[in-house]
Amino acid sequence: MKFNETELKEVERLARRYPAGRQKSALLPVLHLAQVANGNWLDTDTMDYVASLLSITNIEVYEVASFYSMFNLKPVGKYLFEVCQTGPCNIQGAKDIIAYIEKKLGVKEGEVTADGLFSFKRVECLGACGYAPMLQLGEHFKEHLTPEKIDAIVDEHRKKAGL
């Protein structure tokens, strides 16, 4: 993966927000950018590329990428359902929704559907406890989930992908 011109400009903009010599501060935002550009996950080449862009060592990138739960170090579906399983969601039906998603997609947590479109993972509280159960999909939250809503989300994204 290599960034296109727009993405490189964004990397530059991000790095300029910190004092001289502190461009490493841009690591998290640049990794977010790289993950999107690389199809929703970070492989070693991508991380090495980010290291070279920010003039830091490869290991500095690996140790950060492995610390934060939003960075996927294995391939995931084009659409990743990150379903909250923490207390407030748990008492409002998160387990049932997770079971429904598993059945609906026909894959276990961490596996990707055969068409490469979907996968799901359980995550911890996302700050939507009053609108439970909920999941995160890309940059957005899907809240007050029901089986019908899950069906609609899956259909919508199948269509988006042209299936």
Place this chain on the structure above:
Amino acid sequence: MSTKLLLDKAHIAGIETFEIYRKEGGYRAAEKALKSMTPDEITEEVKKSGLRGRGGAGFPTGMKWSFLAKPEGVPRYLVCNADESEPGTFKDRFLMEKIPHLLVEGLIVSSFALGANTAYIYIRGEYAWIVHILEKAIAEAKNNGFLGKNILGTGFDLEIHVQRGAGAYICGEETALLESLEGKRGNPRIKPPFPAVKGLYGCPTVVNNVESIAAAVPIVNMTGDEYAKIGLGRSTGTKLISASGNINKPGVYEIVLGLSVEEFLMSDEYCGGMKNGKKLKACVPGGSSVPILPHDLLFKTANGETRLMTYESLSDGGFATGSMLGSGGFIVYDEDQCIVENTYNFTRFYRHESCGQCSPCREGTGWMEKLLWRLDNGQGKMEDIDLLWDIQRKIEGNTICPLGDAASWPVAAAIRHFREEFEWHVTHPKEAMERNYGLRKNIYVAPTTAGA
């Protein structure tokens, strides 16, 4: 009638734009502060207001500001903590989504008071869309001369940058946040030195919660003395509470501190009472880290006094019979909920979020999770309950950062108040897999509806 100081305009259509926010009286505090007050005068007003940090610890904000070291020629930073990851807490999100300019204005006022020319908003990575909302508000403020160089012709410069985290509760701890902002793993630092002396890039730094920074706006507008008249005793002003769980109206409410817990939970103006007419079992009033309160200690303290939504009243009775206001994450449990399962759930959360630096936290949370899983799944032994108690005692106070305490307190409180439910899981392993224990035996008092 309830007074609102932060969200009073949040419902107005278009309030997220500079134009409408300004038309509604926005940026008056920024003008007043920059044009007619000195930095020390602003800090003095914040001290007088009695504002206490809204991120969870409740440290007086004015005092924190006055501790900021000011060595010659060294930049100072203001960092806004928008990591909001404490289970049950979703109030900062509401403020930033609905009325982003309030935070921007608060940052201008606070940065001026602190002499900071750069402020960073560190926002949890999952709030991706809010990054765009904030960046738009910042750009608008800049276009209108409220950010950038020589703001309002006063010679004060300020840039605000939004930094996105990437999924780590620990990055809400202020020193872990600073590490993360420097592009590293979120490992909390050993204190001292405190951020006020050595913070971001080794420079003096103030870290404040979103709501604390936003509160600087009404404080400057109305004066600290007037702000301090709102609320009760040392719990001054208003507080955003995010309510979730088995209630009729989950959501974010701005309350005047001093409201009774019963009114907050039962009245239609706030939570609207228990959902589906169920009975109240327990409540975690201030985010997952604070002790759970059984129903019979929620509306009244152990002394029989009315329990209020204040720092003091919620902690009345200490950990034996009280809890904490914490982050304002108010989680309500009805009679159908299982305390053992909930304790297991929270403990799994802390084990997952432990950064791993200290053995008591890293290992202790793992052991507690295993024991609680066994108990919750009908495989527990009586000794496990005592072992759990023992482990949490050994974590608390023995770690670099307060996450260790935060992991211990929920376990301690659950055992303290619901021991018989844990024991029932041991004595009735099969039944415990099929049904929940229900309410505590014999001591249930029906919640009355809120006072007239």
